[in-house]
Amino acid sequence: MNPCPCGFYSDSTRECRCTPGIIQRYLGKISGPLLDRIDIHIEVPAVPYKELRGDSVSETSAQIRAWVEDARAVQQARGYYNSRMPSRLIRKQCALDATGERTLELAVRKMSLSARAHDRILKVARTIADLDHSESVNAKHVAEAVQYRSLDRSYWT
Numbered sequence: 001m002n003p004c005p006c007g008f009y010s011d012s013t014r015e016c017r018c019t020p021g022i023i024q025r026y027l028g029k030i031s032g033p034l035l036d037r038i039d040i041h042i043e044v045p046a047v048p049y050k051e052l053r054g055d056s057v058s059e060t061s062a063q064i065r066a067w068v069e070d071a072r073a074v075q076q077a078r079g080y081y082n083s084r085m086p087s088r089l090i091r092k093q094c095a096l097d098a099t100g101e102r103t104l105e106l107a108v109r110k111m112s113l114s115a116r117a118h119d120r121i122l123k124v125a126r127t128i129a130d131l132d133h134s135e136s137v138n139a140k141h142v143a144e145a146v147q148y149r150s151l152d153r154s155y156w157t
Contacts, residue, residue, distance in 0.1 A: 001030070003043065011046060027151070036116040039083065039124055040148040071130040082127045087119065094122040099139040107146040117152055121145045 003009040004023045008016040018026070035041070075081045078093065085093060096104060108118055122137070125145035129137045 003027075010043065013046065013048075030151075032114070033116075035151050036114050036120070038151075039120050041151045042148050043150050067131055070133075071127065074130045075127075082123045082130070085123055085126070090119055090122050094126045094137050096137055096142065097139070100137060100142050103139045103142045103146070107142075107149075111146075111149065111152050113149070113152055117149065121149065124148060 004016055004018040005026050006016055006018055008014040009018060009023060010016075072081065080086070082093075104118070104121065107113065107121070111117075113121070121142065122145075125137045125141040128141040128144050129135075132141065134141070
């Protein structure tokens with residue numbers, strides 16, 4: 001979805017003419033319970049023309065596919081994909097060290113996250129750890145997963 005009705009809120013090249021009230025009403029059209037059911041929501045800024053046409057080298061689709069297949073194989077070995085991880089196993093499969101606990105606690109408190117959002121962050125963090133070939137979920141995995149909850153951030157409310 002767009003960040004506001006005109007689509008230019010936080011755009012560095014175009015001016016948004018929407019008032020805070022209009023933006024609030026626009027974002028309020030999606031209920032909190034619905035947002036809780038979406039694992040990842042991020043802002044995607046417009047790509048400048050020179051970047052679109054540039055020769056920058058990034059990962060190939062084949063490389064990305066291999067990473068995803070490796071992570072899925074790890075998840076299959078556990079008996080389920082992370083998105084379908086049973087609630088009773090989240091604490092075991094997404095166990096956090098003290099730093100990870102503090103990171104998640106801070107995010108939950110500052111962003112006023114629901115229990116469902118808490119669990120979804122842990123599942124996404126587990127996936128990030130799988131992509132990182134990490135046996136455990138670390139604070140950096142939790143921090144990255146929290147960044148994928150942009151519509152939960154307090155500045156939207």
